[in-house]
Amino acid sequence: MKKLFLLAALPVAATSAVACSSGAPSTPDAGAPIVDLRADNNRNGTIDWNDPTEDANEDSWDQTHGAIFLANIDDDQNACPKTSGNTLLSDVVLPQCNDAADTIINGDADLLDLAPLGTAPWPGAPDGTTGSITVDTASASMIHLFIMRNGAMTFFDWQNGDVLSTDEVRAGATLAIEATDIVRDPNVWNGYTTVTYAIGSVSDVVKMRVAPVVTRHHLANEEKIFVTAYSDDEGSIAMRSSLYSDMAGTGEGDGGVLDPTPSNVTEINGDQAYGDDYPYDDQWTQDFFEVGYMSMPIANNQQHVIDVYIRSANIYSTSATNPLREAGKVVFTLFRGPDAAGIQQYDTSSDPNMDSLNSFGNLETIPPYSLNGQNYPLGRLFRGSIPSFHPDASFEKMMEAQLVQPPVYMDTSWLEVGHVDETTSFVKTSTPRGWTMLVNDPTMAKQMLQDQSTAGNGSVVMFAGKEWLDDNDDVTPADITIDGVLADNDVMTQSDTAAAAIAGQIQTIEQATGLTDADIIHVPFLHEPVMGLSLAYQPGTVNALYYAQDTFAAPDPHGPIINGVDIFKDQLETALAAINIKVVWVEDWDLYHRLSGEVHCGTNSKRGLLDGEQWWTSGYD
Amino acid sequence: MRITTSLIAAIVFVASAAQAETFASVGGLDTNTSARLQTSIAQARARDATAFDAVRGIVAHADALDHKRRGRFFPMTAVLRGTLRGRANAELALLEPLISPERFTLPTSDSARIALRAGLIEAAGDAKDPAAAPVFRSIVASGTEFYEVRAAVEALGKIGLDADVAMLARLATTSSAKQDAVVTGLGMCRRVGAARALEAVVAQKPTGMNAVHVVRSLGAMGSAWGLALPNAAPALEAPAIRDTAARAALAMFVQTAEPDVRDAAASALLEIDAPSTPGAIDAIKSTAPADLAAALDALKTRIAHNPTRTRS
Numbered sequence: 001m002k003k004l005f006l007l008a009a010l011p012v013a014a015t016s017a018v019a020c021s022s023g024a025p026s027t028p029d030a031g032a033p034i035v036d037l038r039a040d041n042n043r044n045g046t047i048d049w050n051d052p053t054e055d056a057n058e059d060s061w062d063q064t065h066g067a068i069f070l071a072n073i074d075d076d077q078n079a080c081p082k083t084s085g086n087t088l089l090s091d092v093v094l095p096q097c098n099d100a101a102d103t104i105i106n107g108d109a110d111l112l113d114l115a116p117l118g119t120a121p122w123p124g125a126p127d128g129t130t131g132s133i134t135v136d137t138a139s140a141s142m143i144h145l146f147i148m149r150n151g152a153m154t155f156f157d158w159q160n161g162d163v164l165s166t167d168e169v170r171a172g173a174t175l176a177i178e179a180t181d182i183v184r185d186p187n188v189w190n191g192y193t194t195v196t197y198a199i200g201s202v203s204d205v206v207k208m209r210v211a212p213v214v215t216r217h218h219l220a221n222e223e224k225i226f227v228t229a230y231s232d233d234e235g236s237i238a239m240r241s242s243l244y245s246d247m248a249g250t251g252e253g254d255g256g257v258l259d260p261t262p263s264n265v266t267e268i269n270g271d272q273a274y275g276d277d278y279p280y281d282d283q284w285t286q287d288f289f290e291v292g293y294m295s296m297p298i299a300n301n302q303q304h305v306i307d308v309y310i311r312s313a314n315i316y317s318t319s320a321t322n323p324l325r326e327a328g329k330v331v332f333t334l335f336r337g338p339d340a341a342g343i344q345q346y347d348t349s350s351d352p353n354m355d356s357l358n359s360f361g362n363l364e365t366i367p368p369y370s371l372n373g374q375n376y377p378l379g380r381l382f383r384g385s386i387p388s389f390h391p392d393a394s395f396e397k398m399m400e401a402q403l404v405q406p407p408v409y410m411d412t413s414w415l416e417v418g419h420v421d422e423t424t425s426f427v428k429t430s431t432p433r434g435w436t437m438l439v440n441d442p443t444m445a446k447q448m449l450q451d452q453s454t455a456g457n458g459s460v461v462m463f464a465g466k467e468w469l470d471d472n473d474d475v476t477p478a479d480i481t482i483d484g485v486l487a488d489n490d491v492m493t494q495s496d497t498a499a500a501a502i503a504g505q506i507q508t509i510e511q512a513t514g515l516t517d518a519d520i521i522h523v524p525f526l527h528e529p530v531m532g533l534s535l536a537y538q539p540g541t542v543n544a545l546y547y548a549q550d551t552f553a554a555p556d557p558h559g560p561i562i563n564g565v566d567i568f569k570d571q572l573e574t575a576l577a578a579i580n581i582k583v584v585w586v587e588d589w590d591l592y593h594r595l596s597g598e599v600h601c602g603t604n605s606k607r608g609l610l611d612g613e614q615w616w617t618s619g620y621d
Numbered sequence: 622m623r624i625t626t627s628l629i630a631a632i633v634f635v636a637s638a639a640q641a642e643t644f645a646s647v648g649g650l651d652t653n654t655s656a657r658l659q660t661s662i663a664q665a666r667a668r669d670a671t672a673f674d675a676v677r678g679i680v681a682h683a684d685a686l687d688h689k690r691r692g693r694f695f696p697m698t699a700v701l702r703g704t705l706r707g708r709a710n711a712e713l714a715l716l717e718p719l720i721s722p723e724r725f726t727l728p729t730s731d732s733a734r735i736a737l738r739a740g741l742i743e744a745a746g747d748a749k750d751p752a753a754a755p756v757f758r759s760i761v762a763s764g765t766e767f768y769e770v771r772a773a774v775e776a777l778g779k780i781g782l783d784a785d786v787a788m789l790a791r792l793a794t795t796s797s798a799k800q801d802a803v804v805t806g807l808g809m810c811r812r813v814g815a816a817r818a819l820e821a822v823v824a825q826k827p828t829g830m831n832a833v834h835v836v837r838s839l840g841a842m843g844s845a846w847g848l849a850l851p852n853a854a855p856a857l858e859a860p861a862i863r864d865t866a867a868r869a870a871l872a873m874f875v876q877t878a879e880p881d882v883r884d885a886a887a888s889a890l891l892e893i894d895a896p897s898t899p900g901a902i903d904a905i906k907s908t909a910p911a912d913l914a915a916a917l918d919a920l921k922t923r924i925a926h927n928p929t930r931t932r933s
Contacts, residue, residue: 284691356693386881388830411884417692447931468703476704493847497840499929500891504884530696531739531768532805596691
């Protein structure tokens, strides 16, 4: 099933020998061992035997130099099984398969996921000379080395005595390295490895770092959008209809007719059955996976990227073999493939009362910025988490261990769902910072309604034409007047709570980012209490899909229509027009809003990299 | 089981004895009260069964709805409130599954059961009907599930009968397995006795989420938005409720060493927005150590620019 590869596929150029670890080229001397191990220390994608930057300080790693390798956990030949009989494989079995799970090269594409290493030739090596290539103890279990032998790259089993032969020492060896996993717990492995080439008592050491998993942010262009689709669900059709027609520029869908699925949209089939099981029946597409990436430099100032589909750590079952939220299996069953990895990390002993925080509506990325001399070129992870109410600790540890996006945590414990996307979003601007934050403002919503009431419009209804759930074939209208909302003590009290709590969130973000009140765009909607916690009462218009740099797809607020204008639509359209962003409206009431979520919750996205984005220059070593 | 919203009506669940055990009738309800409520329910249904049918449908689909939840629980309260708003006999319809669960097709999952029971209690409590108080009292007395007890406390608190306020105040200030649930539910009990009880809880120096729950209840109780509405509290008690809530939240802000608790206390103070708070801060600051004084200064600045204020 798996084949060997040709020498030409490995970008190693051994043109002349170099003296051991001195950094200075010299003429081979048959009398002195040439022990020179090289990796892509200067990060130009090749191994350069005549470039001193390839050798200089190769035993250390920082933002200016140091070789990089990848966790080769994609599935380049799409060989990983997904099902057994008529069921999806278990949470235990699915992640066990990837290209690093074996010790062979899984095709030419797989070779590209390996980082090159090479030893300089020592033509004068005496008969019987052997060279060892070893890896430090701390990383040994995470590393696979390969060596070119007989025209094919084969596993170099140094832990079982494999060494470079005399001929290999004399000719120089072509090697490659992969990690078998990403960093998950820095106490187990911190992501660095030192590879040592030794002949007798002479040795050369190269330090390398495995690529971290980097999450994407809203300044990066959207490449792909995901949405779970139900073929016969009116709410699903309404949402997709309006979203797709917005994307096609044909206007707002009427909820009844679907435009063709846009080419950059991937629909997850919520109706797909495996026997009696419907694993993808989960409309909260934002929540069960996140798309990050890992990358290493390749030639021509490019980088080789493996997308990383991260499964949420939601524990939904006490099953020993299938404890996780089932839809999250998509990271293995639908998305893992060539240059696309799937990962999961969870602890079944996590507090179930906090499980909602593990959903990825509660994992966003603040775009890049600098503050007080500290740069965050890849942005920062952004989650709801406080010491007494937090996501899965093992997952948080894994994300923090990537190092390059230091997290910002804020308090979402007062929210019924508890996600950062319920109250905040980020959009691009033409300011020096390049972005700003949108934030929910219940006070503004109350003020807008009060103003309309004062103006004599208190009897105008909100949520016109919308319905609550009922199974009696009776229409249960959601209509309520402005004055009715303003008189609802539950809604007013909870909105007051939300306004104060959001002020605390803003303070956290401002302190972390340097944003000021003047920068922030306020997005009005009220809250209501559910089980003592806070939930968007009106469609939460900050919870939107920012699917193009100039377009913000927000849930239709179904606000009061005054003089032919929905005052909540008008407010947001005006506010975002000031920063050249168009708002398009998505119908999400039935399947999303009244079930505790909105457009962002029901969609997901995969974004590209910014021009010049190189995680290894981020300064987080 | 897979349900999409348009298919909900087509789904039928079969209740089992085991299900009935997990969704027990309200314990401790005296025979006379139970009989009176059963009679009221029967008479109301005979007049107009719409609300009862609506509740029956939602109860029957609680598992399916729970399957669609995004957050900790399905927002059953919101759905019940929305669906029952304006319907005749809504309160009795909401109480029926709690009193006579054997008549219903009941949810099987724990999360659906918890959301449904709490949702029924919360939505029924909206009516603030003293006639329903015995049901809520029984739940407070015999309930063991946090959200259910919390909802019943909230419902009783909204009704606000003197004896109930006194009983809830005792429970809130007495260490027990349900103390936290009572404290959490007491925020909508806008009576001075309840405010003083929460102040007494603050004096017990709770920590962690228990402390957060106290200050959140103080914030809700003293909410400037809530108290501004007609009939939110007895008119003569409203100023004292607000001042007591603010004083207690400030005390928590001062006494805690936990940043999360202090943040929650600050939020409560913004929510309450009591005119007395800036002066109280000054008084404490005059003898406070430097780090606390700095925190109080920052708090005072936040209150001066309180983002919860609207133009009148």
